[in-house]
Structures are given as C-alpha cells and as structure tokens.
Amino acid sequence: MDPITEGVIRAINLIVTGDREVFAITALSLYISISSTLLSCIWSIPISAALALRSFPGKRTVKGLFNALIGIPTVALGLYMYLLLSRSGPLGYFQFLYTPNGIIIGQCILVTPIIVSFSTSALESVDPDLRTLAKTLGASGFQIEAVVLREAFWGVTLAIIAAFNRAFAELGVAMMLGGNIRNLTRVLTTAIALETAKGEIALSIALSFILLGIVMSLSIAINLARRPS
C-alpha cells in the first residue's frame, strides 16, 4: 500500500475512533480562530461602516491600506508580533508569547484587513437610494446605517467567514507566536507541519481532512442558509 492510501485509511480511523489528541488540537484551533475573528469584528465592522458611509479626509488612503494588508505574509506578521510580544519587546510585560492569547492577538491583526475590506465593499454595494428612502421615512443617521448593515448582512457575513478561514488555516502567526507547544499552543496547521516533517503522514492527512472539512462545511452551510431577499 502506498503511503498516501495508508495515510488516508489511518486518518479515517483516527477521526472515527475519536482520537483524543486530534480532537484536542481541533478544539484549540477552533477556540483560537473563532476568538480572533469575533474580537476583530468589534472594531472592523464599525471601521467598515465609517469607510463605506462617511466622508472624511484620507478615506481613500485608509481603504487602500486595508486592501494592501489583506495579503500580508503571515510569517512576516508573526515576526513583527514576536518582536512586540517577546520578553524584551514593548508588550513583553503581558507574557502573551507562546500562549493561545498570543496567537489570538496575532490573528486579530491578520484578519482585520479582510473583514474591513470585504465588509466595506459589501456596505458600499447597497443601493444608495435605500439610504435616501430611509431618510424620507424618518430614519435617523444611526437608523439609516442600521438599514445599510442589514441589507449588507450576507456580504458582511461572508467577510467574517473569509476572516475565520484565513485565521483557521494560517501557519506563520500560530507557529511564531504559539511555538507549537504540545497540549498548549499546538493547532491544526502547526501540527500538520510538524507531523509531516516527522514523516507521520497519516496524522498529517487526518488533521488536514479536519481542517478542510471545517472550512468547507462552514462555507457550504453559509451558502445553504443564504436565501434570496
């Protein structure tokens, strides 16, 4: 049997039998990526609303900056964050390096440009006449913004899902800020890298199946839930 087929069979076996380590790694990955995505929504969505619905000097530059940061290499971001969070760095006092919180902080920064850029596009694509209409129907400025957000709900949701997928599937930040410490900061991507380097193809394949399965299931679920308005 070739190593890939053997790996696939072992992978299925590990998943079906509920291997403790595989599931612990998956749970930690989910915890970290969900936390970083939700946390970054707290500032990213208001920033998107401001960029899409308000006028201010330098708006185009700010939008351009967020767009450019979408493709930031995770290893480079991981390195800069490492320098900030390391013991001798300006944020070393908080001792976030090599902790799940450290990875969460790094991933928050990683996914912020994704949520901001995609949500801004979604909000800008809402028919501007809807804002005029809401105004004539007596809506306040805040209520008009709420209308636009509601109309762009699926676009913003897709931005959040894209951000989660990016956080869940990235390696650089998790490796450099988490250190891939067993039972503490080992997540799916760092575990796949490690097991592949060790020649443990079956475990790598099992972990990659889970990684792909979660990312694809989420996207399929969102598409199924999306109903034409």
Add this chain to the structure above:
Amino acid sequence: MMSTIEASGLSKRYESSQALDQVNFRATSRQVTSIVGVNGSGKTTLLRILAGLDLPSEGKVLVDTREVGPDELRAHCTMVFQKSVMFSGTVYDSVAYGLRVSRAADGGIREKVTSALALVNLDGFEKRKARKLSSGEQQRVALARALALERQVLLVDEPTANLDPANAMIIERAIKESAISRVVLLSTHNLPQARRLSDRVIHLYRGRVVEEAESSLFFTNPHDERTRLFIDGELQF
C-alpha cells in the same frame, strides 16, 4: 384643518447650472397639485428640497405658513420616487419601516399597514417578498409605505413612469383618494395624467414657474406661450 406647503424664492444652483430659479408657489390639502415640465426642468430637484433631502441655495419652505428646515420637513413630508426601492424582507416590513422608526405602537402599525395596502389594492400581500414583486406592484408598495405614515404632505415623483395602465390606474386612484386628508404634490411629464388628477397645475420651465393655474384653465386656456407649446408637445428644452 387645511394644511399648506409653500415655496418662497427657492433657487438651486449647481456648479454649471441653475436647476431652480426663484420658485414660488403654494399647495394646499384636499387638492392634487401637479408640477409639470419637460425632462430637466427642475421638478425632481424641487421635490427633493421640499422633502428635506436637499438644501436650496436660496429661499425657504413654509409648512402651514411657518418656515421649516430640512429635518422638520422630513417630519412633515414623505416622498415616492420614480424608481421604487424596496428593503429586503416582506411587503409588511417594507411598509411598516417608517412607522417603526417613528416608534408607533405595534397594534397601530398593523392597522395602518393593512389599510395602506388596501388603498393600493395589495390586500393579502403582507407576507410576500417585496423584491419579488413586479415593478408595478413595487411602486404600489412604495406608495402604500408613504401613505401609511400619514404625513401632512405627500410628494410623488413620476409615479407611473414605465408602468402598465392597470397599475397606473390603481396608483392614480390612491393618489386622488389620499389628497382628501393631505397636500399632494405630483411631479409628472405625463400631461393626460396631470389632467386626470390635478386640481392645480404648475408649469416649470428651466427651473422657473412659468404658469400656475386651475387644472381646467391650464389645459384649455394657457396664458404662457411656453405652456401652450408644452401642452401641444412642441416645447423644446
């Protein structure tokens, strides 16, 4: 009680053009006042200023003889646009939106939505998706949405442009009925429609009021040469 809306010396200048130039008129409730004119004569600009959506470069708007600013105008007036825009969701949600943001009591909202939809022959459409309706039905929802608010002034901009005769007739009837309790200002370049609906007609030409008269006089005995040409379909912009 009689309501009025009045434009006093309204002008609107854009960088390269003068959309409105010293427009004066007065419209009262229990009447449909039509603003007619060729495309680009300033009808929509005028309505948008009266709706509190745009600011005039000069002049003022008075409601019941009192000068009001754009914020207060939006509390007195509501507008139906040429291109109907629907919120996502049901017809009920779309019509109830204005009532909800003005914090009307829940029971009152249901009652007002139902009677507004009945006015435009859309009884039973409450649960339908607004964006799935035909353009004629959407325009009727837009009118119902404006009527449900029961504002003093209803501004209607080319409401039946591109609609089939059946939908146009329903909309015209609802506009006529709604004028019983409010000021109705209708912008149109459809002269037969203006003739059918209006009690008074104002002719805008290049941003100026060139004629204002009772509907019967306007169409049978226009004083201004440009109005006569417009009625005969010979006026060039």
